[in-house]
Structures are given as C-alpha cells and as structure tokens.
Amino acid sequence: MTPEDSRYAKSHEYVHVEGDVGTIGITDYAQKELGDVVFVELPKVGTQLELGDELGSIESVKAVSELFTPVSGEVVEVNEALAEKPELVNTDPYGDGWMIRIKLATPEEVDELMDAEEYEEYIEKEAGK
Amino acid sequence: MTEEPLKKTPLNAVEHELGGKMIDFGGWELPVQFTGIIDEHNAVRTHAGLFDVSHMGEILVKGAEALTLLQRATCNDVSKLEDGRAQYNGLLYPTAGFVDDILIYRMAANDYFIVANAANSDKDFEWLRDCAKGMEVDVTNASNEYAQLALQGPDAEKILQPLTDVNLSAMKYYRFATANVDGAKAIVSRTGYTGEDGFEIYVAPSDGPRIFRKLVETGKVVPCGLGARDTLRLEAKMALYGNDIDHSTTPLEADLGWIVKLEKGDFMGRDVLEREKSEGPKRKLVGFEMVDRGIARHGYPIVDGKEEIGVVTSGTHSPTLKKAIGLAYLPLDKSAPGTQFSVLNRGKETRARAVPTPFYKRK
Numbered sequence: 001m002t003p004e005d006s007r008y009a010k011s012h013e014y015v016h017v018e019g020d021v022g023t024i025g026i027t028d029y030a031q032k033e034l035g036d037v038v039f040v041e042l043p044k045v046g047t048q049l050e051l052g053d054e055l056g057s058i059e060s061v062k063a064v065s066e067l068f069t070p071v072s073g074e075v076v077e078v079n080e081a082l083a084e085k086p087e088l089v090n091t092d093p094y095g096d097g098w099m100i101r102i103k104l105a106t107p108e109e110v111d112e113l114m115d116a117e118e119y120e121e122y123i124e125k126e127a128g129k
Numbered sequence: 130m131t132e133e134p135l136k137k138t139p140l141n142a143v144e145h146e147l148g149g150k151m152i153d154f155g156g157w158e159l160p161v162q163f164t165g166i167i168d169e170h171n172a173v174r175t176h177a178g179l180f181d182v183s184h185m186g187e188i189l190v191k192g193a194e195a196l197t198l199l200q201r202a203t204c205n206d207v208s209k210l211e212d213g214r215a216q217y218n219g220l221l222y223p224t225a226g227f228v229d230d231i232l233i234y235r236m237a238a239n240d241y242f243i244v245a246n247a248a249n250s251d252k253d254f255e256w257l258r259d260c261a262k263g264m265e266v267d268v269t270n271a272s273n274e275y276a277q278l279a280l281q282g283p284d285a286e287k288i289l290q291p292l293t294d295v296n297l298s299a300m301k302y303y304r305f306a307t308a309n310v311d312g313a314k315a316i317v318s319r320t321g322y323t324g325e326d327g328f329e330i331y332v333a334p335s336d337g338p339r340i341f342r343k344l345v346e347t348g349k350v351v352p353c354g355l356g357a358r359d360t361l362r363l364e365a366k367m368a369l370y371g372n373d374i375d376h377s378t379t380p381l382e383a384d385l386g387w388i389v390k391l392e393k394g395d396f397m398g399r400d401v402l403e404r405e406k407s408e409g410p411k412r413k414l415v416g417f418e419m420v421d422r423g424i425a426r427h428g429y430p431i432v433d434g435k436e437e438i439g440v441v442t443s444g445t446h447s448p449t450l451k452k453a454i455g456l457a458y459l460p461l462d463k464s465a466p467g468t469q470f471s472v473l474n475r476g477k478e479t480r481a482r483a484v485p486t487p488f489y490k491r492k
Contacts, residue, residue, distance in 0.1 A: 035356065037166045037424055038446040057475075059424050061329045061446050062356055064475070090165075 002027070002120055003094050007113035009070035010122065014094065015102075017110055022071050025098040026058070026089065029123045032062040037089040040082045040098055047075045051109055055100060058089065069102065070111045077101035138183035139276040139334035143341050146387050147352050155248040157184045160354035165479070169357035170448040173323050177282035178353035180342050182322075182329070183337060186250020187275050187357045188243040188257065195239045201262050202397055204380055206390040208274070209484035210235040215303045215318050219380045219388055220253060225398030225405070226376040227383075230368060232320065234305055240317070244277075246370045260397075276337025280344060280345060281327030281353075281361075282490075288349050289328055293317060297328070312339050320356065324365025324492055363454065364489035366416060372427055373414060373442040373456055382410045382458065384486075415443065415464045416486035419453035421479040425472040429455050432471050432478065438463060441472060454488050457480070 003007070012030035015022040031037065033048040039059040049055055078100050079093040082088060088097040104110070114122060135158035144151065149160030159181065172178045190199060199207040204225075205218040212235055220228040229249040234242040245253045254270040261268050280289055286297045295308035295317060305318030310429040313336035332340060344350045359369070368374045374383045381389060381402060389402055408464060419425060425444035430437050444455030455472075463470060466485045471478040 035162060035444075036165050038424070041422070059446070061360060061448070062161070064424065064426065 002116040004116045006094070007070070007110050007115060008119035008122075009068070009113055011068045011070075013067060013070050014068050015110060015113065016094075016098075017104070017107075019105050020107065021076065022073070022102050022104050022110070023053070023098050024069065024071075024100050024102060025093055026067070027119070027123075031090050031093045033096070033109050034058065034062065034065060035090075036061045037086045040086050040089060042078050042082070043075050045075055045078055049073065049075065049102065051106070067099070070113055071102055071104055071106070073102040073105040075100050076093065076103050136184070138181055139343050140181040140183060140278075143338045144181060146287060146350075147345065149352070149354060150252065152355070154184070155354055157247060159184060160352075162354040162356045162449040163352045166354070166356035166360060167448045168358050169351055169353040173282045173325055173327075173349035173353060173357065173361055174449055175283070177280060177284040177288055177327075178323075178357065179341065179350045180279040180281065180353050180358055181277075181337075181341065182279050182358075183276045183334070184247035185277050186245035186247060186253065186270070186272040187246055187331070188250065188254050189269040189271050190243060190257065190261075190266060191269075191294055192239055192264075194261075194264040194266045195241055196255065198261050198264055198266050198268075199233065199241060200393060202228075202257060203231075204390065204396060204398065204402065205388040206393040207233060207235075207241075207489045208336035208393065212237055213304055213306060215305055215320055217303075217388060219385065220256065221380070221396070222376060222396040223397050223401075224376075225379040225381075227370065227374045227378060227380070228256050228376070230370055232318075232373060234314070234316070234318065236307075244336045245272075249370060254278040270401075274333070275331045276334045278311075278330045278332075278337065278341055278344070279321055279323075279327065280330065280350065281321045281323040281325050282363040283326055284349060285325075288344065288347055289317075289330075292343065302326075311336070311343055313340065317451060322367055323361035324367065324489055325361070327435045341414055359443075363443050363445055363456070364447050364449055364487065366456070367465075367486040368414075371445060378414075378458070379410065381405045382412055382414060384414045411462060411465045412439065412458045412460055415483050416488060417455055417457060417483050418450075418488075419455075419472070419479060419481050421481075422453075423472075423477075424453045424472045424481050425455040425474065425479070425481060430473045431459065431481075432461065434475055438470065449489050452485075459483070 431439040
C-alpha cells in the first residue's frame with residue numbers, strides 16, 4: 001500500500017518529510033514496472049538540486065530510467081547500501097531502499113506533490129492506458 | 130500505440146492466470162516476466178523453466194524438390210540432415226544478409242518443418258514461396274496450427290519424461306521425435322534458446338494450455354517470460370534477429386561461420402560469403418563486458434577516441450556472471466579478447482572490454 005505519510009511525484013518518486021529533511025526514493029509501483037534493479041546511480045553529498053533536476057539513474061535488467069528530484073535542496077545523505085544491494089529498491093522501496101536525503105530549500109514544493117490517495121488514482125490511470 | 134489489437138497465443142489466458150506481466154512484443158501480447166527476470170533466469174540455469182514461444186512461426190516445405198529449395202535458400206548443408214534431426218540455419222538474401230535465422234527439422238525425405246522468428250514468419254513464408262516458383266514443392270505457413278512450449282533447464286528431462294512416451298534420455302541434442310505428450314500428438318525436440326539442456330514441444334493450440342498447466346503444477350517448473358529468455362540467450366551468445374542479425378549482416382560477420390557450408394554447392398549469397406571468407410569480413414559480432422558501471426543497451430554507439438567504430442546490438446545485466454555484458458559489431462582489429470573500447474552510455478563514455486564468448490557455457 002502507498003504510505004500515507006509521504007508525497008508523490010508524477011515521475012514516481014516519493015518524498016517523506018521529517019523536519020526540514022526529505023527522504024527520496026521510488027514508489028512500489030515504479031519498482032514493479034522496472035523489475036530487478038541492478039544499479040542505482042546517485043549524486044554526491046553536497047550536491048545542490050533544483051526541483052525537476054535529474055538526481056541519478058536506475059538500471060534494471062530490462063531498462064534504464066532517469067530519476068528526478070521532486071523537491072529542491074542540498075543532498076545531505078546518500079543510501080550507500082544500494083551500491084552493494086541495489087535489490088533493496090525492489091524489496092523495500094519505502095524503507096531500506098530509499099535513495100537520498102535532501103535538506104529542503106523550498107518546503108512549499110512538497111504541498112504541490114500528490115498525496116497517497118491522489119497518487120493511487122494516478123497510477124490506476126497510468127496502468128489503464 | 131498500435132492500431133491493431135495484440136495477437137494472443139493459445140497460452141494467453143494461462144499466462145494472465147499465473148500473474149504474467151504482459152507486454153506488446155512485436156504485436157504479440159506476451160509475458161515479460163512472472164515473478165522476476167533474475168529469479169526466472171536462475172531457475173532455468175539450476176532447475177527448470179517453462180516458456181511460451183507459440184508466437185514463433187512454423188513453415189512446412191514438402192515435395193520432390195524440397196531439399197533443392199532449402200539448399201538454394203540457406204547457407205547450412207540441409208542434405209546432412211537425417212529423419213529426426215534438426216539444424217540451425219540461415220535463410221539468406223542474395224546479398225548474404227539474413228532473411229531470418231531458422232531451425233529446420235527433417236520429418237522425412239521431402240518433408241521439412243521450419244521454425245521461424247515470430248516477426249519474420251510471414252516474410253519467410255513469402256520469400257520461400259517466391260523462391261519455390263516453378264519447382265515441385267509446396268510451401269505452407271502453418272504458424273497458427275501450433276502452440277510451442279520450451280521447457281529448459283538441467284531438470285527438463287526428468288520433468289517431461291512422465292508426460293511422454295518417447296525415451297528422452299536417448300534423445301541427443303538437436304534431435305527430435307514425433308511423440309505423445311499428455312495424450313496429445315506432439316513434436317518434441319532437444320533444442321532451445323537458453324544455453325541450457327531442454328526441450329521444445331510443438332502441439333495443437335488446443336493442447337497447449339493443458340500441458341503448460343500440467344508442467345507448472347509439478348511444482349518443479351517456473352513459468353518464465355521474455356525477459357529471462359533474453360538474458361539466457363545472450364549469456365549463451367545466441368543471436369536475436371532484429372538486434373544482432375538482420376538483412377544487413379552476413380553469417381560470417383555474425384560469427385556464425387559454422388553454419389556456412391560453401392562446399393555444398395550454389396546458394397543465395399554464396400559468392401558474397403566466399404569473398405568474405407577469403408578476404409575476411411570487415412566487421413565481426415564481438416562479445417564484451419563493461420569495465421565501468423552501467424549497462425550497454427541495444428543501439429548505444431561504440432567509440433575509440435573520437436571515432437565511432439561500432440554499435441551495441443544487445444546488452445544486459447548477466448544474472449549468472451553478475452556483470453554487464455553485450456554484443457557489438459566491431460572492426461576485425463578491435464575484436465580480439467582483451468581489446469578495450471568505450472560505449473557511449475547516454476552521452477557518457479564508459480569503458481568496456483572484448484571477451485571470449487559464449488559468456489556462459491553449461492558444464
């Protein structure tokens with residue numbers, strides 16, 4: 001199920017906000033679409049990202065996809081575990097499969113993102129296409 | 130979006146039932162995976178997996194001049210076939226480019242059963258029919274009359290044996306028999322597209338779903354999709370038409386010299402192949418692995434300094450070797466194992482190295 005405590009972008013990243021830090025990853029729907037993840041390329045700590053910037057890429061056996069940041073700010077932490085265990089994105093996308101943490105520069109951006117219910121409606125439409 | 134509705138194989142409903150993730154594969158609705166590509170891949174390498182390959186085409190060539198036609202249209206020596214033997218072969222244009230890569234089964238003298246790639250079956254049929262004009266031979270497109278299942282993996286023999294009356298342990302690689310499988314009339318061949326031991330089973334469309342279910346219900350067989358089929362065949366360096374070979378590539382360029390039998394007499398493209406053989410082809414299909422991170426995918430350019438020297442035809446993450454592998458056409462002087470070059474991965478140069486192939490060979 002889509003966690004109620006996060007917000008969602010149309011490009012299938014989620015952001016989970018605690019204080020002024022947002023944890024970003026991809027949704028369960030996105031990991032299922034990608035299939036087995038074999039590499040995740042992420043930015044370095046300290047990188048400044050603007051809303052919509054490419055924050056990295058993700059390779060599955062099937063395909064490569066770009067990742068876009070749903071919020072602006074500075075990268076303060078990167079999930080190093082994904083270098084060794086990229087499959088965490090498949091097995092626990094909202095938990096151990098998180099990708100980066102960003103110090104939010106513009107917290108209002110979060111309000112523009114979809115909530116869980118809106119996101120579920122959105123993916124239902126995507127899947128029905 | 131395609132205008133036409135997707136074609137469905139006789140196993141479509143079973144695949145939906147089993148939770149197949151369905152995609153449009155050249156106009157066919159087929160599963161790309163059930164549980165996951167890596168799991169399915171590993172099941173085939175260690176136990177057994179089952180594929181629906183009913184989209185493949187079947188063409189029948191019968192008549193007094195059947196052998197003459199096939200000898201003229203292909204590069205391998207069809208006269209070497211005996212009843213009950215199958216052969217991998219190239220159906221060639223006069224340019225020596227591939228119309229298709231095919232399997233030819235000799236059912237009897239003057240009676241051949243050809244298995245064609247799905248997307249090529251109509252083209253192959255029309256091509257063979259045109260080549261047969263004025264000859265005493267009938268060419269029939271029987272693609273809709275068969276469901277085709279591929280049971281692949283080291284356990285395939287012991288799983289299939291209880292369902293069939295033919296003694297599988299006596300069946301060698303690239304041999305086949307007409308047999309009874311679960312009460313249905315079938316052709317069973319020891320062939321496949323995974324680099325693993327296994328069988329391909331041709332039955333009437335109405336018998337396909339029952340046999341597919343029965344095999345899955347043994348609990349010893351994992352249903353597999355197109356994703357695993359691609360990673361398995363690539364590890365075994367088996368060519369994929371449309372990626373690694375097509376109308377513009379010759380069998381010698383594709384490193385398939387073993388199916389080129391110049392001494393068998395004249396055939397389509399023979400003069401081109403003879404010249405290529407004496408002068409050496411200008412380029413060759415080469416296996417490589419990535420040195421840097423990333424997966425080289427179909428169509429990525431290969432560069433040496435500023436110069437583009439080739440293009441990736443297939444590339445994936447190899448679940449068996451746990452690294453990124455691929456195939457590319459490269460000039461002969463860049464084809465030796467150990468040669469380094471770069472793959473342009475979305476604008477970024479990433480290093481790769483030519484390696485011996487196949488990437489994986491079963492023990």
